[in-house]
Amino acid sequence: MKNDTKNISIHDLQSNEPSYLETIFSLANGHFGIRASDPIANSSTAGTLVNGFYETSDITYGEVAYGYAKKNQTIVKLPDLRNIKFVDDQQRAFDQSQLISESLDFETGLLNSTYKISNPDGKSFELNLQAVLQQSNDEVIGLRYTIKPVDYFGKVVGIKHFNTDSATQKSDDPRKSRTVDTLTYAKKTIDGQQELIEVTTKYSQMSLAMAMSVSTGLEQVFSLQPNQTVTFDVIGLVSKINGILDLDNLPKFEEILKDSTDFWQEFWQNSDIEISGDDSLNQAIHYNLFQLVSSTGRDGKTNIPAKGLSGTGYEGHYFWDTEMYMSPFFAYTNPEIAKNLIKYRYSVLDESKKRARTLGVKEGALFSWRTINGQEASAYYPAGTAQYHIDADIAYAIDRYYKVTDDKEFMKNYGLELVLETARFWKNFGSYSEIHCKKRFCFFDVTGPDEYTALVNNNYYTNRMAKFNLLFAVDLIDEFPKKAKELGVSAKERDQMANIAAAIFLPYDQIKGINQQDDSSFKKPVWPFETTPKENYPLLLHYHPLTIYRYQVNKQADTLLADFLFDDISHDQLVKEYDYYEKITTHDSSLSRSIFSALAARIGLKQKAYDYFMATAKTDLIDLQGNSADGLHVANLGGSWLTIVSGFGGLRVKDGLLTIDNHLPDQWDKLAIRIKYQGRLLEIVYRKDATEIHIIHGEPLPIKVDGIEETFK
Template sequence: MANPFVLKLQDLKNQSAANVATIFSQGNGSFGVQATDPLVASAGTIINGFYEQAPITYGETAYGYAKNHQTIIALPSLRQLQLEDQAGRPAVSLGAQSVALDMATGILTAVYGVSFAAAEPAALTLTVRSLIGEADADLSAYLLDYQVKSLTYQGALTLTKPGLALAATAAAAVDPDDPRVVDRGSKLTSATLASTAQTLTQTITTQTSQLTAQVQMAGIGTDLRRVVQLSPGAQFELTYLAQLDFAPHRDLQPATAATVTALRQRTATYWHDFWAAGEVKISGDEQLDRGLHFNLYQLCQSANRTGAYSIAAKGVSGPGYEGHFFWDTEMYMLPFFTYTQPKIARALLKFRYQQLPQARQRARELGVSAGALFPWRSINGQEASAFFPAGTAQYHLDADIAYAVGLYYETTLDDPFMAKYGLPILWETARFWQNFGAWGERDGQRCFMFHDVTGPDEYTALVDNNYYTNRMAKHNLELFLKYYPQFQACAQLPVTAADLAALQEIAAGIYLGFDPQRQLTPQDDTFLNKPLWPLASTPAANFPLLLHYHPLTIYRYQVNKQPDMLLTNLLFPGEKSPAQQARDYAYYEKVTTHDSSLSRSVFAVLAAQLGYDDAAYQYFLDSALLDLTDLQGNTKDGLHMANLGGSWLSVIYGFAGVSLQDGLLHVNNHLPQKWSGLTFRLKIAGRQLQVQLTKDKTTVELLSGAALEVVIAGQPTTLEAQAE
């Protein structure tokens, strides 16, 4: 039986160096290191929030446009090692012979062939074992063990462990026609703070954003430059500890054998605890079992635990999408953390709270007199989207964040969080909707509507009454009204009785469209009246559409980049009849291209809930293995973090039918025919639960905590507390 915690080079469909570097990247949410070849000078270190800024140049500008690009910096790889033979010739890498990631311990092992001339066979092998610190005390640490073994080499060998040599770093290849990957260039300066035979401490500073990172490289019982004598069959090992700190000039922990041992122990403990809380086991499908383990492992590595930053679209695995944070975090990634790692979920939501001052200012720039509007894409809290139709106009982000706040609270019952952070977010976003929308008439009824908005489907922009936006705004208002009475004394918000009455009226009056003739839920006021995009006759090479057609061409048609209205069926289970859900699913599936990596997981959830076993399985297969198979063709730019979270949603919300309704956990068994079982754990209101599904049985076990009522296949069941 295959070990689901071990991923090897041969498990990848695309074994190019760039793809391998991304797949086997290591991170802890604060920084990440790609699995680059240590003998090739290259970029490969990503620090979350370490970005450069540059003015956005518009051919035609207007009031309120985003002013500055924010682009994550890809720093030189911390894995680099320089080797020279006794004649002074630099080592030539023959590439990776093997790569293996142990996700149970976080240890990555890679073996490279080494020659000193391109035409010669390997004279040495270089084995690199690395781990990144995961415990709170180790978020600046990256540990490297190098083993050099002679195959045929005889003589002196010089090894140098460099610092971050900026001038020697090769830039990654960038496609100028792909807006998802941008290299704007950056002017960095480096300074040496301290240097000894065993330690080098540097600072790296950006020119415009004026951010500084501190890097210390230290040999553990060895020098940064060392000469050794080798003969065939001989080998030796070196250990180095790199420490990255976003607070420069602070004294870093001494790098000693004892600190390294403690780092290894804490990291092993961290991964043990992580899997104990969040592992999902699929029985009867080894490939998908390992794929899901990989997704959850990388999702955890992407999550910032400090509250200072969020999860970028590519996490810390690569520079794609310029390192920006989007709605993906709250809607696709946060549910996993909320249900299994609530401490991390809390930190990610606290980050949004800290961005409220910039969000209030942005709302004013958009002509909204009260409330806050979070930036569509950003690192520092200011809007960085230069294309407002598919950026700023996605106002639904406000409601997405509010939804995440509600899910977190309902899952954890974290009163201090709601009083201090959650309720202020709900208040500011609710006020935004109140002042952004307008009353009007539809079908003889007075309704509250939202005009010129863009929903999650970026192939349809600037429309009236996008169903997803309206439904989420309604939920946003309802959440605030629900929790304000409970937490008003602690939160001390300037809310009046008139405010509450106005919000109640708006929440009840928000327009939610329905087409009685077609018996469909329209995506917006005009979507169903547009001509269908000729998907069948569109050349396969012309997908994704966004790279081959002008936006205005795409906007004229019924075509989805990803599910839009259908997403509400996932987020509000049971709100529509199964028959209505089935009609909507069938219609929108035909017009969806899946050009976004966010698409397939939603279809997997809905297909599973509707009983479409084959479709659910195929959508999940594509989602769970998207990066391992390089399905989108751009994994080299970074992992698709939202899809990683979406694959968990596919299993938990889809195949296990998990939802929270009226404060009760519901579980409904939709296990695929191809699987023999599914096991996972959840944390609900301080309780630890384990859920096991087989083809004919659903078992929910209370592992710790007080008694809890749950609903299994529609039947209320009380889980009794375990005897002490």
């Protein structure tokens, strides 16, 4: 039976703006993505994006200084594989098109679009285009064009070539992408049926091949007759970076669809979420998960671009979003992908060691704030490089993966080294200072997650995360002593790390009884919210950074994010802390509300938890930020899972035990989630008055459910 919440169509959307639809209906398989272009419209925003395929250019500064990021890395928009040209019996192009219907099926991965296509006389036919990406061999896409006459009859020529003219749009908005006009294309046609292009970037010196194969011919003539349809398939290919393509033995469209359907079937088997009581929400969540996994590099060499492979926004860069907002989903549902996301970080470890040296830190690694190739590409260090916490965020993701999978082999080969090098960074980056007559370990001039506060001392989040990072390193050194020794760890270094972790200063305000965002935050005046007009949000577009920084105002969860991650403060303190920080948070970052929702659920603020969640669950489907046309807010896709599972579902690993608390919103009848845990597949069903655990595959497991530990079978 067809699941109505596992597909989406234009009728579910409020906007039909073409570039917005290109994003929403984009397809991807972690390797490449294709925006859902009108195939005859030559949209300037349409095209193909390959994960990790970028061009570089010099970053220009008003005033440059030592150690600044030197090169932009910009994801390259490649030709659109959907594009086609139709010519009528008078050699005139069919140049008008109108979208009639479009729908995407999350159970098969099939995108189905129908257009009315007209010639200059207004005579038309209907074009149905089906598109589906292969998932097992991620270089392949199947496209099926079906043509049905409306009032045009007679000869049509269908012409399928790569259009290499379109260029990425130019923009000053840092959230968008910059122009890339330094590509070279070499084109080759084989037997009139296949076209191959090799794309080479000038400065980053990368290349790849794209191809399409049309067994009926790249330029085919057919005749439209009443009550007849014409159908032909195009098999598209996008090689790996610096790879080549094999144009023989291409799969058929049906095989690609089968492959995709198998993939999605298994995906939902392991990852499904069902909310009873709100179909539209359920649909949004399914959409989010569908697009999240589509966006994610799975090869250990790539990661998750901030806009997935659905748009060039943020230039295709990878941020901490991966570790904090997206990898939780993968760790609990598709741990192989979570592992490969960490392997990507391992692949840029050497680059990150160099970056630490550039920042004057003599040991360890500092991961770049925004990057594809591991080199820093953030041109504004106060909200870029200064967010040192990315190091500990990576360590945290490794810990989560390890807890959920118990994958010792991976820890020995990759995890330990990453945790060690990030811990070494903290050890050398920080320093002892006397605070309240005690020697405390401090970190100066750092920026936490909240980008409305920059270059502060002892940011609580950063310090708490660094403490965790060091303690985790110590644990792993103890667990893998041989490997640790190979990595140069001495007993002295281990103890040093333990001592530093114990001495790390965590700002706490005695009077308020809550953790303080940083050493000075509570001294600053609170932002004048009451006199700030609504149209002045987001603040960053209407106030100088110096204005924003000198007030207590948060763009997103900062101290509260640490509370969410560590679950280590009392309920009373959490209530106070939540209340305090909520009042000064604008949620101008799309990463904010999911954490506020999850914490509200934990505190028992049910309505608040629900409202925050609902405000972001459909971020892209309602174009909440107004810029979904540039690409999906992928971190938010992951954030919605996080809120449901960690917030409403209260799921986490605590004291070595899978722990679940039922915080089901009143608005829902039932919530069912599927997760993997240490080789098992579990279904957890939250009802208003009960929580059920089903172990679908695997051994019995002790779980703490709503405060009571029990072994489930």
